[in-house]
Amino acid sequence: MSSTLIPPRSLDTSLCILPRTFYARDTRLVARELLAKVLVHHLPGGTRLSGRIVEVEAYRPDDSASHSFRGPTARNAPMFGAPGLAYVYLIYGLHNCVNVSTEAVGISAAVLIRALEPIDGIQIMQQRRGIQTVSKLCRGPGNVCKALGIDRSLIGLDLTRRGSVLAIADDCLRPDQIGTSERVGVRGDAAAREAPWRFFIAGNGCVSDK
C-alpha cells in the first residue's frame, strides 16, 4: 500500500483548532478542506487518539440522502445547530458515525467523517478494533468511531471550543490530490445518489471503498 502522507509524531492541538468560521460555509467546500485535517479525541486521563482525515461526505440542505431531509427531529438537531457541533448517530443498531455540522444556524448540513489515517494512539486503536493493520483501523465511518472511542455521549459537543475532548486541528498539511465520487450507500432520489459529494485524498491507503 502507498500513502501520500507522513503523519507527524506529535501535534499541538491547542494552537490550531479549526474555528467556527471554518464550518460556517458551503458544506462541499468545508468537506474538501477537512481533508488532511486532524481529528483528535482526548480520553479521560489525557491519552490522545488522533488521525488525519482522508475521506469525507457532504450532506446538504434539500438533500434527500440527508438525515435532515424530512425536517428537524431530536436526532438530527445538531445538523440545524451552530456550525462545528458533533452529530453522532447509531446505524444498523451497531455502528456509530461522526459528523460535524456546517453552514449557518438553522441550516441543516454536515460532513460525515468516513476514514482517517491513524496518528496518535495506534496501539489503543488496534486493541479496540481487534486488528493490527494500521491502514484498516479507521477505514469506514463505523470503524473511525470504534477506533477513537466516539459514541453518542459526544452529541452536540462544540468541536471549536478550546479544550473540547473532540476537536479538529489544522497542522497546515495539504492533500496532494483530491478525488471525488458519489456517496456510499445513500438511497435518496437520483440527484442525491449521483451527487459527487464524497471527497478523499487520492492514493491514500486508508480510504474506504476504493
Add this chain to the structure above:
DNA sequence: CATATGATCCGCT
C-alpha cells in the same frame, strides 16, 4: 403501540 429501515461491518462462500 407496532413495524420497517438504515450515511455499516465482517465473515463466509
Add this chain to the structure above:
DNA sequence: GCGGATCATATGA
C-alpha cells in the same frame, strides 16, 4: 457477492 448482527428512530395505527 451475500447475509446476519442488532437497535434507535421515524412513521403510521
